[in-house]
Amino acid sequence: MRIALAATALLLATPAFAGPAEEMSKSRIDAIAKGDVMTVQSAYADGATLHWVGGPLDGVYTGADKLKTVWTKFSTAQASRPPRSHPSPRP
Numbered sequence: 524m525r526i527a528l529a530a531t532a533l534l535l536a537t538p539a540f541a542g543p544a545e546e547m548s549k550s551r552i553d554a555i556a557k558g559d560v561m562t563v564q565s566a567y568a569d570g571a572t573l574h575w576v577g578g579p580l581d582g583v584y585t586g587a588d589k590l591k592t593v594w595t596k597f598s599t600a601q602a603s604r605p606p607r608s609h610p611s612p613r614p
Contacts, residue, residue, distance in 0.1 A: 558598035564591050 547566075554562035564587065567573070572585040575593060579600075584593045 555594075555598075558602055560591060560594045560598055563594050 551563065551566055553559075567587070567590055570586060571590065572583060573590055573593065574583055575581055580593055580597060582593075584590055
């Protein structure tokens with residue numbers, strides 16, 4: 524009986540959908556990739572703090588002005604880099 528109940532539960536289970544959180548994260552990643560600093564910055568609450576760990580931007584940034592400055596530095600650095608070539612997938 525337990526096996527039948529477990530099998531029924533598995534058959535009736537539906538996959539979870541991320542919904543609005545997934546859309547929000549995709550739009551934020553797109554904004555970062557495009558260098559759209561205003562859109563990236565608008566996602567932060569007033570007085571927000573960003574802890575950037577590692578690399579040349581390593582540090583703690585608090586407030587709209589400092590967040591705008593760090594994202595501008597990041598976007599500028601990324602724009603000056605040549606495009607990366609991705610390796611071909613293995614067969």
